[in-house]
Amino acid sequence: MNKEELKIRLETLLSSPSFEEGAEWTTVIIGPAEWEGVARQLRSGEGLDFDYLFCVTAVDWRTHFTMVYHLTSTVHRHMLVVKIKLDRERPEIQTVSDIWRTAEFHEREAYDLFGVVFTGHPDLRRLFMTDEWKGWPLRKDYEDPVNMIKL
Amino acid sequence: MIQEAGITEQGDLVVNLGPQHPSTHGVLHLVITLNGETIKKVEPHLGYIHRSIEKMCESLSYRQFIYVTSRMDYLSSHINNHGCALCVEKGLQIEIPPRAKVIRVLMDELTRLASHQLWWGAMAMDVGALTPFFHAFRERETINDIMEETCGARLTMNYMVPGGVMADLHPNFQKRVKEFINFFRGKLGEYDELVTGNVIFKSRMKGVGYLSPESAVSYGCTGPTARGSGVSCDIRKLYPYEVYGQLQFEEVTATGGDCFARYMVRMQEMRQSLSIIEQLIDNIPEGEFQAKTKAVLKLPKGEFYSRVETARGEFGVYIISEGGTTPYRIKFRSPGFSNLSALDHMARGHKLGDLVAIMGTLDLVIPDIDR
Amino acid sequence: MVKKITMLSIENITHSIDAWLNGTFNPTVALLLESLIVGLCVISLFALLGLVLVLMERKVSAYMQIRLGPNRVGPGGTLQTVADTLKLAMKEGLTPDGADKFLFNLAPFLVIVVAMMILAPVAFAKGTQIWDINIGVLYISAVSSLSVIGILMAGWASNNKYSLLGAMRSGAQIVSYELSAGLSVISIVVLTGSLRISDIIASQQDGWWLFKGHIPAIISFIIFIIAVTAETNRAPFDLAEAESELTAGFHTEYSGMKFALFFLAEYVNIFIVCAIAATLFLGGWMPLHIGRWEGFNRMMDYIPSSLWFTGKTFFLIFLIMWFRWTFPRLRIDQLLNLEWKYLLPISMVNLLLMTLVAIKGWYF
Numbered sequence: 001m002n003k004e005e006l007k008i009r010l011e012t013l014l015s016s017p018s019f020e021e022g023a024e025w026t027t028v029i030i031g032p033a034e035w036e037g038v039a040r041q042l043r044s045g046e047g048l049d050f051d052y053l054f055c056v057t058a059v060d061w062r063t064h065f066t067m068v069y070h071l072t073s074t075v076h077r078h079m080l081v082v083k084i085k086l087d088r089e090r091p092e093i094q095t096v097s098d099i100w101r102t103a104e105f106h107e108r109e110a111y112d113l114f115g116v117v118f119t120g121h122p123d124l125r126r127l128f129m130t131d132e133w134k135g136w137p138l139r140k141d142y143e144d145p146v147n148m149i150k151l
Numbered sequence: 152m153i154q155e156a157g158i159t160e161q162g163d164l165v166v167n168l169g170p171q172h173p174s175t176h177g178v179l180h181l182v183i184t185l186n187g188e189t190i191k192k193v194e195p196h197l198g199y200i201h202r203s204i205e206k207m208c209e210s211l212s213y214r215q216f217i218y219v220t221s222r223m224d225y226l227s228s229h230i231n232n233h234g235c236a237l238c239v240e241k242g243l244q245i246e247i248p249p250r251a252k253v254i255r256v257l258m259d260e261l262t263r264l265a266s267h268q269l270w271w272g273a274m275a276m277d278v279g280a281l282t283p284f285f286h287a288f289r290e291r292e293t294i295n296d297i298m299e300e301t302c303g304a305r306l307t308m309n310y311m312v313p314g315g316v317m318a319d320l321h322p323n324f325q326k327r328v329k330e331f332i333n334f335f336r337g338k339l340g341e342y343d344e345l346v347t348g349n350v351i352f353k354s355r356m357k358g359v360g361y362l363s364p365e366s367a368v369s370y371g372c373t374g375p376t377a378r379g380s381g382v383s384c385d386i387r388k389l390y391p392y393e394v395y396g397q398l399q400f401e402e403v404t405a406t407g408g409d410c411f412a413r414y415m416v417r418m419q420e421m422r423q424s425l426s427i428i429e430q431l432i433d434n435i436p437e438g439e440f441q442a443k444t445k446a447v448l449k450l451p452k453g454e455f456y457s458r459v460e461t462a463r464g465e466f467g468v469y470i471i472s473e474g475g476t477t478p479y480r481i482k483f484r485s486p487g488f489s490n491l492s493a494l495d496h497m498a499r500g501h502k503l504g505d506l507v508a509i510m511g512t513l514d515l516v517i518p519d520i521d522r
Numbered sequence: 523m524v525k526k527i528t529m530l531s532i533e534n535i536t537h538s539i540d541a542w543l544n545g546t547f548n549p550t551v552a553l554l555l556e557s558l559i560v561g562l563c564v565i566s567l568f569a570l571l572g573l574v575l576v577l578m579e580r581k582v583s584a585y586m587q588i589r590l591g592p593n594r595v596g597p598g599g600t601l602q603t604v605a606d607t608l609k610l611a612m613k614e615g616l617t618p619d620g621a622d623k624f625l626f627n628l629a630p631f632l633v634i635v636v637a638m639m640i641l642a643p644v645a646f647a648k649g650t651q652i653w654d655i656n657i658g659v660l661y662i663s664a665v666s667s668l669s670v671i672g673i674l675m676a677g678w679a680s681n682n683k684y685s686l687l688g689a690m691r692s693g694a695q696i697v698s699y700e701l702s703a704g705l706s707v708i709s710i711v712v713l714t715g716s717l718r719i720s721d722i723i724a725s726q727q728d729g730w731w732l733f734k735g736h737i738p739a740i741i742s743f744i745i746f747i748i749a750v751t752a753e754t755n756r757a758p759f760d761l762a763e764a765e766s767e768l769t770a771g772f773h774t775e776y777s778g779m780k781f782a783l784f785f786l787a788e789y790v791n792i793f794i795v796c797a798i799a800a801t802l803f804l805g806g807w808m809p810l811h812i813g814r815w816e817g818f819n820r821m822m823d824y825i826p827s828s829l830w831f832t833g834k835t836f837f838l839i840f841l842i843m844w845f846r847w848t849f850p851r852l853r854i855d856q857l858l859n860l861e862w863k864y865l866l867p868i869s870m871v872n873l874l875l876m877t878l879v880a881i882k883g884w885y886f
Contacts, residue, residue, distance in 0.1 A: 022453070023453075023454065024455070024456065025456075051365075051368050051369070052368050052371065053371060054371060054373075054465065054467065054484060054489075055456075055467055055469060055482065055484045057469060057480070057482040059471060059479075059480050060480070068469075070456070070467075070469075074368055074382065074383075074384070077389070100369055100371070101366070101369040101370045101371075101492070101496075102369065102370050102371030102489050102492060104492060105488060105489070105491070105492045106488075109488075113205075126198075127197055127198065128197055128198035128201040128521060129198060129201070130198070137203060137206060138203075138205065138206050164683070166683075166684075188854065188855075275850065278850040278851060279757060279758065279760075279849070279850040279851025279852075280848070280849060280850040280851075281583075281587075281846075281847060282586055282587050282847045282848065284587075285587040285588055285589065286587075286588070289588060345848075346850075349849065349850065351758055351849050351850050351851070351852055351856075352850045354852075354856055355850060355851075355852075355853060355856075502853060502854070502855065504761070504851075504853040504854070505853070
């Protein structure tokens with residue numbers, strides 16, 4: 001499907017999607033509560049078949065977090081970017097590691113570096129930092145006078 | 152949740168492999184639960200070489216952050232730099248001259264050859280044949296010398312800039328590369344005789360570490376790891392960049408899904424790289440090697456994603472820019488990270504010696520995983 | 523490559539020493555003195571062998587890997603092993619905390635003593651044999667089995683689960699491959715009709731068994747070489763001490779002189795099994811004779827017998843070293859598979875074939 005068809009299809013699928021304009025690939029912004037249902041639909045929906053999740057990013061926008069999921073389909077070769085806005089005080093979102101197995105490590109990384117909690121994740125613990133590390137290193141307000149040098 | 156080394160209640164032995172170990176290429180700590188000689192679970196512990204590159208790049212300019220990626224997957228340093236330069240160029244929307252494109256592809260393919268050579272030598276060494284390592288490094292030394300003449304460095308060649316390449320090719324480049332191609336073609340046949348055709352080697356690799364195509368896609372594996380299971384995912388073919396669209400080469404896939412299939416994919420890839428280099432080496436267009444860009448680069452507000460095919464798989468660079476001179480957030484999608492997550496799935500039920508063979512065919516470079 | 527002095531007519535030297543000793547002292551003291559001399563000779567042989575074989579391995583491996591090997595210490599690197607032994611002797615010999623001290627210290631000595639004992643019936647040259655026992659070949663097979671005890675002792679006493687793992691693997695491997703080796707040896711005994719080493723060599727007066735025994739002997743030879751490569755824990759069967767697997771196997775915890783003893787014992791074992799293979803299949807010290815060709819045989823006799831023996835043995839040692847640097851390693855289950863499912867049945871059938879050949883007289 002090309003971008004137009006995908007947009008139409010997604011509009012039927014989601015309750016009130018908002019699309020980002022001017023991006024290279026179809027980008028849809030949804031709320032965290034819808035993510036679980038939408039993810040399953042994207043994975044197994046007729047004509048969608050997004051079976052390849054190749055990038056999971058967490059972004060700290062100072063007032064809120066955003067989770068960005070880059071998806072593509074090895075069958076139809078179309079791309080989709082899903083953005084989900086999260087509350088900064090309690091960033092929680094449903095895990096997708098049972099749908100796409102690659103998310104297991106990616107979500108652990110997001111938890112380790114940002115503190116985003118993925119509910120339902122089989123083994124959510126720190127990945128790169130030591131288990132006793134305090135704080136979420138990649139957040140914009142992370143201070144570490146011992147290890148960080150401000151340029 | 153973390154298993155300490157010892158004996159569990161069920162009588163399984165828990166052993167640590169690494170972080171210092173001859174077979175884990177880099178500092179990888181694996182906690183293996185064994186029942187006798189059979190593996191029940193493999194748990195990787197990462198972070199021994201985590202340098203928080205993504206956070207560091209938030210304070211580096213767009214010209215500077217490219218070279219940090221050389222230190223991530225140091226065996227494909229040109230290709231990593233290439234990916235970053237492509238992303239910045241996408242943001243700036245500049246067109247690079249044809250000469251620069253061809254030089255970039257030549258350097259990429261030479262790097263791919265060098266990386267696969269090291270993989271082959273290390274793979275043979277892990278399985279027990281100690282001699283091919285020296286043969287592989289002899290070839291790699293030639294490539295490194297060619298790189299040193301043009302780029303100035305042998306391992307972390309900081310050669311790509313947004314807009315092209317940093318300096319023009321050395322006058323000897325064409326001659327040396329042509330000599331190397333002729334020399335190397337013969338050697339590939341020798342390698343097949345020495346290692347690939349060996350009965351012991353085949354029995355160590357066949358039927359070991361099966362990865363089905365659905366699992367490969369679900370675990371996000373790319374590169375030869377997925378192509379060995381039949382998944383077609385070569386970025387150079389699917390989303391061609393630079394001059395790959397105009398070149399004649401094949402995407403190598405195999406259907407076995409086991410270690411031997413992945414091994415054969417990489418051996419064939421080396422031949423394909425040789426043919427790409429041959430097609431280009433006589434047809435390097437004249438002209439500029441670098442497009443004119445400002446000294447201080449500022450990407451417009453927005454998001455840009457570019458992907459390249461390294462020796463290990465798909466390397467993705469995702470830049471989120473707020474319009475300043477430094478990126479707001481950079482995410483590097485490294486191929487080793489996803490390939491490693493499939494290790495547990497592949498190694499269950501095998502013996503300890505097979506784990507070493509599986510890790511060898513995954514071709515892990517730990518700094519790439521840990522970033 | 524051959525560093526030994528060519529011993530022309532050692533028989534004369536040994537006879538004259540024997541006569542002189544018996545003339546000067548009473549028989550008991552003469553016997554004691556002779557044993558002392560023989561003991562010293564064996565120890566010096568060990569030292570010499572260690573020197574030569576370690577250097578040979580390093581040079582052979584280096585040339586196969588397009589590099590040079592040791593070439594600084596001594597002319598062309600010949601004193602490298604002396605330097606290494608000095609280093610090992612001066613190292614601190616650590617004993618791990620929870621180790622069983624008695625067994626830990628005993629293990630390397632057991633392995634060395636076994637290696638020395640096997641040297642007794644081996645004939646180095648015409649008339650140069652320490653003990654020509656009438657059950658020569660059986661003695662060798664029996665005593666070489668004792669080395670397993672030393673290995674298991676080392677693995678157990680180290681108090682290290684990886685050493686134990688390595689020792690168990692090693693033990694299983696050695697015990698399995700002894701069977702095929704033994705059957706190959708028996709097939710030659712069938713042809714000769716005697717277990718005595720000097721008889722076996724004498725029966726090769728008109729040609730080596732490898733050529734006289736044609737097909738069954740060649741099969742026996744190949745199986746024997748594979749089996750002894752496995753018995754001495756050499757690649758491609760060196761899983762027990764593989765560096766890229768878990769550990770260095772049963773001798774992980776050893777350092778200093780005790781490690782040097784294990785190291786030495788491995789190379790002496792290689793020499794011994796190659797000497798046995800040379801004796802059984804290639805005629806020991808017997809020069810290459812072809813049937814009734816008198817002129818040719820007399821010409822071959824001019825080359826001293828000790829030279830023949832060392833030449834054959836070192837050729838087989840080179841072959842075993844060649845294997846190590848060419849082949850990858852077998853996994854433990856593939857290793858045991860090879861023995862129990864392939865080598866053992868083949869060697870049993872081969873033994874029957876050889877018996878048939880011997881009864882019917884279908885050999886040269």
